[in-house]
Amino acid sequence: MLPLTAKIAQDSKQNMAKAKIVVVGAGLIGLSTAVYISDSITNCTVSVIADRFSPNTTSDVAAGMLIPHLYPGTPVDQQKQWFRETFDHLLSICNSSEASEAGIHLVSGWQIFKDIPEEKTPFWCDVVLAFRSMTEKELKRFPQHKYGQAFTTLKCDCPSYLIWLEKRLKENGGQVHARKIEDLWELHHDFDIIVNCSGIGSRKLTGDLELYPTRGQVLKVDAPWIKHFIRDGDGLTYIYPGIHNVTLGGIREKDNWNLSPDPIISKNIFDRCSTLEPSLRTAENIKVRVGLRPSRSAVRIHKEVLTHKHERLLVVHNYGHGGGGFSIHQGTAKEATQLVKECLETLAIPGYKAKL
Numbered sequence: 001m002l003p004l005t006a007k008i009a010q011d012s013k014q015n016m017a018k019a020k021i022v023v024v025g026a027g028l029i030g031l032s033t034a035v036y037i038s039d040s041i042t043n044c045t046v047s048v049i050a051d052r053f054s055p056n057t058t059s060d061v062a063a064g065m066l067i068p069h070l071y072p073g074t075p076v077d078q079q080k081q082w083f084r085e086t087f088d089h090l091l092s093i094c095n096s097s098e099a100s101e102a103g104i105h106l107v108s109g110w111q112i113f114k115d116i117p118e119e120k121t122p123f124w125c126d127v128v129l130a131f132r133s134m135t136e137k138e139l140k141r142f143p144q145h146k147y148g149q150a151f152t153t154l155k156c157d158c159p160s161y162l163i164w165l166e167k168r169l170k171e172n173g174g175q176v177h178a179r180k181i182e183d184l185w186e187l188h189h190d191f192d193i194i195v196n197c198s199g200i201g202s203r204k205l206t207g208d209l210e211l212y213p214t215r216g217q218v219l220k221v222d223a224p225w226i227k228h229f230i231r232d233g234d235g236l237t238y239i240y241p242g243i244h245n246v247t248l249g250g251i252r253e254k255d256n257w258n259l260s261p262d263p264i265i266s267k268n269i270f271d272r273c274s275t276l277e278p279s280l281r282t283a284e285n286i287k288v289r290v291g292l293r294p295s296r297s298a299v300r301i302h303k304e305v306l307t308h309k310h311e312r313l314l315v316v317h318n319y320g321h322g323g324g325g326f327s328i329h330q331g332t333a334k335e336a337t338q339l340v341k342e343c344l345e346t347l348a349i350p351g352y353k354a355k356l
């Protein structure tokens with residue numbers, strides 16, 4: 001065994017030959033991207049830097065349902081591929097002994113419509129399991145709704161999943177640091193590649209004015225008898241049973257930065273959900289959570305070379321997942337990792353190779 005001083009010298013010599021990658025952001029997108037990079041690229045170090053960690057990120061507030069949100073600026077084929085990659089990845093975790101620690105489970109239920117939708121089969125219908133139109137007998141339970149879809153999808157218990165991702169990153173040798181970044185150039189001397197997964201923080205960090213907050217508010221309640229999800233097709237009212245509680249939603253307020261819970265909205269959510277599922281009136285232990293969805297017409301996954309005088313800064317952006325981050329995060333992590341590999345080729349670090 002080497003003495004400690006020799007070991008430190010050996011580690012730092014080894015690290016000198018490694019590309020240093022830093023991911024800014026410890027929400028769902030930062031952690032899943034950091035894990036994907038550390039799983040698929042050898043000869044690099046991966047650090048995550050963020051000013052907020054679980055349970056204090058937007059990702060912790062989410063319901064964590066795998067149900068796609070539409071990005072008008074991203075081709076639908078691309079969105080479907082991201083959704084399929086994410087669904088298949090989480091399904092394999094769900095079918096493994098990791099499922100409980102990662103907080104992932106299957107959930108069946110109904111999406112119901114007051115008016116018959118133009119498209120009865122959404123683009124994602126063959127990705128989820130057992131998609132079909134609801135029968136008349138099933139619809140009788142929802143007298144205000146004319147049409148419905150039944151299917152089985154996946155749900156994450158968001159804090160558990162984030163903690164599991166962080167643990168996986170650390171098992172791969174990754175490091176995590178708490179710090180607020182005011183300017184990406186702060187990271188220039190310590191890292192070769194910056195992966196920007198700062199969610200709504202990207203508006204300030206990159207000056208991207210196409211990114212805006214869509215404020216969300218949900219209730220997390222105890223109602224353990226609720227076993228099926230119910231989602232109104234308008235995307236506003238939903239009841240999502242999870243491992244520890246049931247998430248009741250919701251609201252989508254464009255350009256609202258207010259993180260304080262609004263009691264009037266809470267009452268309105270509770271009333272809407274109880275109209276769909278009257279037994280919720282006896283739900284207990286009601287907690288309110290607020291989060292800002294990082295909204296954009298298209299998710300921004302993009303490689304950029306920033307320049308300042310004679311210096312270059314390699315940045316890969318991965319942000320703007322709006323109300324659908326859980327549904328597509330594995331697909332976008334894969335795509336961002338591909339851009340990191342392209343950056344590494346230009347760095348010509350000796351010994352760098354992608355894991356096969």
Ligand SMILES: Cc1cc2nc3c(=O)[nH]c(=O)nc-3n(C[C@H](O)[C@H](O)[C@H](O)COP(=O)(O)OP(=O)(O)OC[C@H]3O[C@@H](n4cnc5c(N)ncnc54)[C@H](O)[C@@H]3O)c2cc1C
Nearest residue numbers: 026027029052059063064065181199201216291325326327
């Ligand atoms: C109420 C609600 C319900 C939702 N339900 C679902 C759902 O059921 N299904 C679904 O698919 N999606 C859902 N979403 C959307 C989902 O939550 C988001 O798409 C996702 O969480 C975005 O993840 P993120 O990592 O980009 O952002 P965040 O979770 O906000 O993480 C951003 C990270 O960047 C860090 N950061 C930012 N700026 C800086 C800086 N300057 N310096 C250092 N660190 C910085 C933050 O500290 C944080 O760690 C929901 C969202 C809300 C609000």
Ligand SMILES: O=C(O)CCC(=O)C(=O)O
Nearest residue numbers: 063065235238250323324
């Ligand atoms: O849209 C849904 O049904 C899931 C919840 C969500 O994604 C949201 O409120 O943003």
